[in-house]
Amino acid sequence: QVQLVESGGGLVQAGGSLRVSCQVSGRTFSSYAMGWFRQAPGKEREFVAAISRSGGSTYYRNSLKGRFTISRDNAKNTVYLQMNSLKPEDTAVYYCAAKLGVEPTTTSDLYDYWGQGTQVTVSS
Numbered sequence: 637q638v639q640l641v642e643s644g645g646g647l648v649q650a651g652g653s654l655r656v657s658c659q660v661s662g663r664t665f666s667s668y669a670m671g672w673f674r675q676a677p678g679k680e681r682e683f684v685a686a687i688s689r690s691g692g693s694t695y696y697r698n699s700l701k702g703r704f705t706i707s708r709d710n711a712k713n714t715v716y717l718q719m720n721s722l723k724p725e726d727t728a729v730y731y732c733a734a735k736l737g738v739e740p741t742t743t744s745d746l747y748d749y750w751g752q753g754t755q756v757t758v759s760s
Contacts, residue, residue, distance in 0.1 A: 638662040638749045640732050645754030653720045656754055658732030665713040666690075669740035671747060672706060672717045674728035674756075684730070685717060686740030695740060722758045729753040 644656040660668065671686035685706035686695045694706050705718040715732055733747035741747075 638668075638734060640734060640749055640751035642730065642732055642751045642754035645730060645756045647757045647759060648722055650722060650724055650758055650760050652722050652758075653718070654722060654756060655716055655718045656730050656756065657717075658715045658751055660713045660715070660734060666710045667736060668734040668748075669737055670706075670708060670715040671733045671735065671740050671742075671744075672715075673731045673733060673744055674726075675731070675753075676725075676728040679728075681731070681744055683742040683744065686742065687715065688740060689738050693739065695742065697742075719756070722756075724758045724760045726756065727758050728756060730756050 639661045640658055642658045648654050669688050672684040673681050674684050675681040687706045687708050691708045703721050708715040731753045732751045734749040735747045
């Protein structure tokens with residue numbers, strides 16, 4: 637059984653930074669491409685960023701490029717999302733997801749495992 641546990645969410649002022657983490661247990665972490673998604677109240681879940689198994693390839697939602705950075709540490713079984721210059725519209729529950737295979741995808745339905753999410757709230 638693969639488990640994903642997010643942490644690091646919280647309340648931050650607009651313009652601030654936050655890093656959320658997702659620790660994976662239960663199977664070899666390096667077997668999985670990883671993704672971050674988010675869901676704001678009343679909205680559908682949307683793709684944020686993704687990273688390949690090795691960490692050599694990363695993908696971002698176009699509107700977030702330059703502000704968000706995804707990374708992973710395979711020795712620590714952890715994927716990170718560094719969020720800078722945060723805006724109130726970034727307020728959402730952030731979820732990490734794992735997909736067996738080399739390359740990630742922006743399509744949430746293709747991920748195999750999900751975490752419970754961590755709340756990020758950006759105040760104006």
